[in-house]
Amino acid sequence: MVLTEVSEEVRDALAAGRPVVALESTIIAHGLPRPRNLAVAAELEAIVRSLDAVPATIAVLGGRALIGLDGAQLERIASGDGVRKLGRRDLAPALAAGADGATTVSATAFLAAGAGIRVFATGGLGGVHRDWTHTQDESADLPQLARTGIAVVCAGVKSVLDVPATLQRLETLGVGVVGYRTDRFPGFYLTSSGEPVDWTVGSPEEAAAVIRAREGLGGTASALIVANPVPESEQLDPALHDRVLNEALDACTEHGITGQAVTPFLLDFLTRHTDGASLEANVAAVRGNVRLAALIAAAL
Numbered sequence: 001m002v003l004t005e006v007s008e009e010v011r012d013a014l015a016a017g018r019p020v021v022a023l024e025s026t027i028i029a030h031g032l033p034r035p036r037n038l039a040v041a042a043e044l045e046a047i048v049r050s051l052d053a054v055p056a057t058i059a060v061l062g063g064r065a066l067i068g069l070d071g072a073q074l075e076r077i078a079s080g081d082g083v084r085k086l087g088r089r090d091l092a093p094a095l096a097a098g099a100d101g102a103t104t105v106s107a108t109a110f111l112a113a114g115a116g117i118r119v120f121a122t123g124g125l126g127g128v129h130r131d132w133t134h135t136q137d138e139s140a141d142l143p144q145l146a147r148t149g150i151a152v153v154c155a156g157v158k159s160v161l162d163v164p165a166t167l168q169r170l171e172t173l174g175v176g177v178v179g180y181r182t183d184r185f186p187g188f189y190l191t192s193s194g195e196p197v198d199w200t201v202g203s204p205e206e207a208a209a210v211i212r213a214r215e216g217l218g219g220t221a222s223a224l225i226v227a228n229p230v231p232e233s234e235q236l237d238p239a240l241h242d243r244v245l246n247e248a249l250d251a252c253t254e255h256g257i258t259g260q261a262v263t264p265f266l267l268d269f270l271t272r273h274t275d276g277a278s279l280e281a282n283v284a285a286v287r288g289n290v291r292l293a294a295l296i297a298a299a300l
Contacts, residue, residue: 007068
């Protein structure tokens, strides 16, 4: 039984060697409010097409893992009730149950790489959570990227996480990180997290050269993170970010929120208490990442 389906457009592009960019669907189903989510999903696909690449938004619908959605399928992910949030470990149960689900970074990377897609654009990665020494809470994104050969263009990791610990964990797992025109790791909503990166590329062609070199090394596949900062003009005001994040962390402790509920709570708190400014910075970062991913895919 075939439970993974690649759209005809994506299949033809891959066969012809045309550039393809994978896009995750969690931002559509769970990251943005309705109806803005559907408009942004369509906008991101349009950005990819404007640069002569093919978008491959990935999701699970009716128990089928779809690589490349049509308009009706995008709308179903954006507007449907009961759309699950699916990491890599959730794929088999979701397929067996005939469920609808939006794929996270770990699930999207796994499915995209399996289809032969080399470049994936997202907003921010998951990572090591704050108070890891007590909670042992780490995103499934990290170990999945350690065994998935794909380039991920992102704006760093979500700023509510422990960024230094996440970078250390990526190093331990052997996941490559290069900054795009920056020597500082991006802070998702912020242009810089303040943490350095060891390697920098200055163009899509340079990023493509690193991807080719990684692929040419052989051995165990692992991802390459291309860390692309949101422009300073579109970042969340750093002082506002720091103040509201500290308030969010206090509220999290006060309400006894733990485990998987922490990150959604913190992100929602930031959105509400910055009057939507964090949401706009998120969308700006995703737009920039999608554009860069399409240029890198073309350079490959």
